[in-house]
Amino acid sequence: MKDIKMEDLGTNKPKDGVSVPSNTNEDASTVLNSEVRTDKPENCPVDQILDSNSMNKTVNESLVRKRGRPARLNQQDSPLELKPRSPVPENKVKRKQGRPVNKKEEGKGKKEEEVQKSSPSNGATKKTGKSVKKEVKESLEKDLTDDEEIVVNKDERLALKQIAEFLQKAKLPLSPFPVTKGDGNCWYRAMSDQVSMLGIPNKPTKHWDLRKQVADSLKNLPSDVKKNTIDIVFLGKPRGLSDLAHRQRKEGQWVDDRGVMVLATALFLQRNINIYSCPADDSREYSVTKIEGGEGADEFPPLNVFYDNNHYQSLKLSKE
Structure with a gap:
């Protein structure tokens, strides 16, 4: 103009x-x-x-935005120029995958950096969740000592007294010691106590460890014992033996009533096991069942337990 x-x-x-x-x-x-x-x-x-x-x-x-609201103008600029956008904050910068940085992820990243700084830089690999759980389990097992405190109620005291009187009357140099807790693990508890008393080398002295190793040994039974067990006990079905091994790994599981786990324990420990009990009639003073532990087991003293009312109690040789 x-x-x-x-x-x-x-x-x-x-x-x-x-x-x-x-x-x-x-x-x-x-x-x-x-x-x-x-x-x-x-x-x-x-x-x-x-x-x-x-x-x-x-x-x-x-002067009109997409949603119809008027834009704010910068007073120092001309009326026709819009105010420039403020720079994008660093915490909103997108990652390579295209996702915005989350506050939780940002905090997690900071924690990981702190852990890496605190951990020694000796080339050690990062521990996985399974390894951590395994370490926790091992630490709990280490906390349990051989002298585990066992609470004995009134009925159990009465049963121990009756076993002691029966052994004395039968003139057997045995006594019910130590007390075997009846919690579904009595067989493995009694056997682990026998391993400790007799000093059997290279065998577990904890009942949960003994249970696991005996269950794993079922697949390595002698060929003749394994064949007879599958044919007679499981009617020719090999899967019956593997299913039994799987069940016996669980703590608190009773041993089977066919004697498979009892025989497997004797073969695993390579020791004979004497199982004492009350006689079925008055023709004898006591009843004993001998479980053979395989070749060479007769050269060592046997393991002794007492069985009564679905419970196994460890026995100790008395001093004469």
Whole structure:
């Protein structure tokens, strides 16, 4: 737009196609700062009207966001320029996978860094969840000593007294010691006590460890014993033996009533086992069942237990 001279403000004479008001009382700055009219004035070229309309349309589009809210303008910028966006915070920077950084993940990452800093840099590999659980289990097992405290109730005391009187009456140099807890693990508890008393080398002295190793030894039974056990006990089904081994690994599981686990324990320990009990009739003073532990077992003293009312009690040789 061309400049308008002051001398032309008092006339209605058009100057270069621009209509100027004839009110001489208005200040020149007021006229110059007046809004540009978008309606078609007299003696105004069409091109100028089009330019004026397009300019207003651009201004309106720039001042409206996608949701229809007006944009905030920076006071120092021109009215046609929008305020630039603030830089993206570092915690919102996207990762390679395209996900925004989460506060929880960020905290987790900091913890991992602290652990790595605190751990010795000796090339040790990071421990997995299974290895941690295994260490916890081993530590708990180590905490249990050989002198595990066993609470004996009134009925159990009475049973121990009756066993001691029976052995004394039968003139057997045996006594019920140590007390075997009746919690489903009595067989393996009694056997582990016998291993400790007799000092059998390279054999477990903890009942849970003995249980596991005896169950694992079922697949390594002598060929003739294994065949007879499958044919007679499991009616020719080999899976019956593997299922028994799986059940016997669980703590608190009773031994089977067919004597498979009792025989497997004797073969695993390579010792004979004498199982004493009350006689079925008065024809004898006591009953004893001998479980052979395989070749060479006769060269060592046998293991002794007493069986009564579905419970195995460890026996100790009495001093004469």
